[in-house]
Amino acid sequence: MRQPLATHPDIADLGEAARSFALVQSAYKYMNDVALTETEVINRTAIRIANGRVASALPAEVRQIALTVVVDEAYHALVARDFIAAVHRSTGIEPLPLPSETELSLAIEQVHGELDPALHDDFDVVAICIAENTLTKEIVELSRDSELATPFLEALQDHLADEAMHAAFFQRVLATHWQALTDERRAALAAVLPSFVTHYLNVEIQRGFDASILRALGLDETKVQSVVDDLHGGFRLTPRHPMLASILAMFERVGVFALGPARDAFRASGLLS
Ligand SMILES: [Fe+2]
């Protein structure tokens, strides 16, 4: 299950209403993350690709498909926010304050701070190609979880059909883009990719949100911290992390590792064995 909070013994002890509360809040956060990511991260750069503003000058056909991505993602954001409103109406459960950033948006911001602004567009293309492949895997896994409530599952399956196409499209974009970069640009991007992936896959925002659910359920601060540690304390980003493994496999497949020093950069950071 995606939200282990709901099966933690301390939450189970609080009864079914507490378990539902934790699951509904987690669904709110998931859908809000979708809405933020689609509008502020994926679409921001998909629009720049569509308008030919990235250095790799992708062909007109690719730019046109990027526009269809923009339409899809705006629709996904709309459905996600509608889902939150509908569940709020039917359950009466008020959403806790939802994070205004995601691990992905913070990871991109972090890299922007380290990178020459002239490289930001080139980096953003790589970042969304990575995100559009990892997020799809996450949705596939979620939609296979038969324990999930039906409306949540329906919303996911609709999204999944689009994301399967996006994943293939962005692999193609990444292959073309990486090849079109100069050696110098590839080296500069390769140097920041391990740090980007590390920030992207960290669990700090999820930890903070899980803690806010536990506080809302009336747990005292000591208990909150001990449950959060049970859930996330064992987190380590190693080469065996499934999303990291799938990102690295994609780099291999689309040629990122074949051109330039990206493979060496991941080895040096301990993320690739
Ligand atoms: Fe989407």
Ligand SMILES: [Fe+2]
């Ligand atoms: Fe997408």
